[in-house]
Amino acid sequence: MQEIPGDLKFMKSHEWARVEDKGTVTVGISDHAQGQLGDLVYVELPSIGDHVQAGNACAVVESVKAASDVYAPVSGEIVAINEALPDKPETINEDAFGEGWIFVVKPDNLAEEMEGLLDPDAYAELIENEEH
Amino acid sequence: MTQHPLPAIMRAPNSACRSIMTQKTVLNETHRALGAKMVDFGGWDMPLNYGSQIEEHHLVRRDAGMFDVSHMTVVDLHGPRTREFLRHLLANSVDKLKVSGKALYSCMLNENGGVIDDLIVYFLTEDFFRVVVNAATRDKDLAWIEKQAAAFGVKVTERADLSMIAVQGPNAREKVLSLLAPDARAKAAKIGKFVAVEAEGPDSMKLFVARTGYTGEDGFEIIVPEKDAVSLWNRLKDAGVAPAGLGARDTLRLEAGMNLYGQDMDEAITPWEAGLAWTVSLDEGRDFIGRPALEKQKHEGVARVLVGLVMDDKGVLRHGQRVVAPGGEGEILSGGFSPTLGKSIAFARVPAGAAGTLQADIRGKLVPVRVVKYPFVRDGKPQDGV
Numbered sequence: 311m312q313e314i315p316g317d318l319k320f321m322k323s324h325e326w327a328r329v330e331d332k333g334t335v336t337v338g339i340s341d342h343a344q345g346q347l348g349d350l351v352y353v354e355l356p357s358i359g360d361h362v363q364a365g366n367a368c369a370v371v372e373s374v375k376a377a378s379d380v381y382a383p384v385s386g387e388i389v390a391i392n393e394a395l396p397d398k399p400e401t402i403n404e405d406a407f408g409e410g411w412i413f414v415v416k417p418d419n420l421a422e423e424m425e426g427l428l429d430p431d432a433y434a435e436l437i438e439n440e441e442h
Numbered sequence: 443m444t445q446h447p448l449p450a451i452m453r454a455p456n457s458a459c460r461s462i463m464t465q466k467t468v469l470n471e472t473h474r475a476l477g478a479k480m481v482d483f484g485g486w487d488m489p490l491n492y493g494s495q496i497e498e499h500h501l502v503r504r505d506a507g508m509f510d511v512s513h514m515t516v517v518d519l520h521g522p523r524t525r526e527f528l529r530h531l532l533a534n535s536v537d538k539l540k541v542s543g544k545a546l547y548s549c550m551l552n553e554n555g556g557v558i559d560d561l562i563v564y565f566l567t568e569d570f571f572r573v574v575v576n577a578a579t580r581d582k583d584l585a586w587i588e589k590q591a592a593a594f595g596v597k598v599t600e601r602a603d604l605s606m607i608a609v610q611g612p613n614a615r616e617k618v619l620s621l622l623a624p625d626a627r628a629k630a631a632k633i634g635k636f637v638a639v640e641a642e643g644p645d646s647m648k649l650f651v652a653r654t655g656y657t658g659e660d661g662f663e664i665i666v667p668e669k670d671a672v673s674l675w676n677r678l679k680d681a682g683v684a685p686a687g688l689g690a691r692d693t694l695r696l697e698a699g700m701n702l703y704g705q706d707m708d709e710a711i712t713p714w715e716a717g718l719a720w721t722v723s724l725d726e727g728r729d730f731i732g733r734p735a736l737e738k739q740k741h742e743g744v745a746r747v748l749v750g751l752v753m754d755d756k757g758v759l760r761h762g763q764r765v766v767a768p769g770g771e772g773e774i775l776s777g778g779f780s781p782t783l784g785k786s787i788a789f790a791r792v793p794a795g796a797a798g799t800l801q802a803d804i805r806g807k808l809v810p811v812r813v814v815k816y817p818f819v820r821d822g823k824p825q826d827g828v
Binding site for chain 2: 348374375376403
């Protein structure tokens with residue numbers, strides 16, 4: 311299991327969000343989530359320019375086991391997508407918090423939207439409780 | 443992130459008789475020590491994978507892997523009228539079993555021709571046959587078999603004292619044979635496909651070694667006394683056989699074109715509708731349960747049939763998705779990602795006559811899928827047209 315990086319925030323539904331220097335937010339799914347899903351075989355990405363609403367599904371990851379919606383942690387415009395993923399979905403299994411990022415959002419209102427997310431300790435506690 | 447419903451292999455099948463307590467095979471601790479991800483399967487706590495399902499799948503196709511299938515139910519049938527009883531109970535004909543050790547795959551039907559379960563039956567002696575049935579259907583199978591057996595005076599004994607390990611892959615037989623006592627090795631090396639033999643294993647273990655499986659690869663299914671199962675597993679592992687979970691077992695059997703009970707057929711589906719006509723023997727004068735219903739349906743025409751599908755687009759076909767065909771709609775039965783082909787394959791039940799390119803409804807989007815002949819993969823190789 312990968313360490314949870316200290317600069318991430320989390321949704322209860324296992325997406326992570328990282329605020330970059332330029333104010334955009336990079337989004338992926340947690341290492342715990344990829345472990346639960348098993349080998350990933352397909353990723354459906356949003357399109358650049360899409361406007362996404364916090365809490366709405368905007369990507370799909372599919373593993374050998376199941377298909378899962380990925381929710382947007384913040385509202386805003388999609389400004390980048392990880393185009394390597396459709397050909398190498400296993401990147402999320404290998405490096406969920408790094409190379410396995412899924413998309414980048416330019417948030418409508420950064421400070422407000424990040425408030426509702428969990429910090430790494432709270433997220434670690436959540437998955438701890440899920441396992442017991 | 444929200445998961446859509448899990449495919450059947452990872453879900454506890456609905457069974458009215460399912461016990462509340464999760465059952466464990468004797469290998470449970472061994473799986474956990476190997477770091478297996480465990481799931482509930484038909485009321486049993488079983489390994490889904492030991493890390494990577496796809497790696498385990500490839501190891502079985504390329505070398506040798508082993509599966510704990512001790513949750514399956516071994517039932518011994520004894521009595522002078524056992525063959526006569528099985529002629530009545532099964533849709534396939536046990537009269538094909540002429541030599542001791544020979545095995546047969548068959549459906550067990552209800553009066554309507556619906557499939558109660560699929561099973562393997564082994565002929566050992568005229569008063570001793572052995573059947574292996576599915577785990578999730580154990581209770582209803584035993585009840586049905588016992589009910590039908592009474593009239594033939596056949597004694598039905600569930601063998602809960604036996605475990606089962608399936609060793610599959612191009613190198614599987616060689617690795618198993620290396621562990622057998624010399625005499626047993628010579629004997630087991632000679633058996634043909636779908637034949638079983640009793641053989642002495644390491645430490646004088648009494649093994650029942652069958653050249654059968656559920657992966658489309660050569661190999662053995664080994665029935666072993668429960669007390670020896672952990673030792674046999676460890677010896678197989680030392681011989682280079684990789685542990686593999688139920689996840690890989692599911693993708694391997696789907697590539698091999700083999701049905702999964704509860705997903706591809708059930709009590710409301712006849713063998714004609716499940717791609718299992720090859721397992722039905724309408725031999726003259728044999729009065730088996732469900733025969734009149736099957737003959738009637740065959741005479742009137744079968745409206746829905748099972749076909750194999752391949753999707754060339756990216757994405758994964760899943761159980762329950764809608765299929766749009768020229769003659770009407772159908773649905774995906776077993777569906778998933780094929781690690782050998784690198785794309786999705788499925789069984790679907792569609793209106794008879796559907797061919798060529800159909801469409802699957804994946805989250806509201808219609809995606810083209812091709813009807814192909816299955817097995818999709820045989821002896822490790824993709825089949826023509828797939």
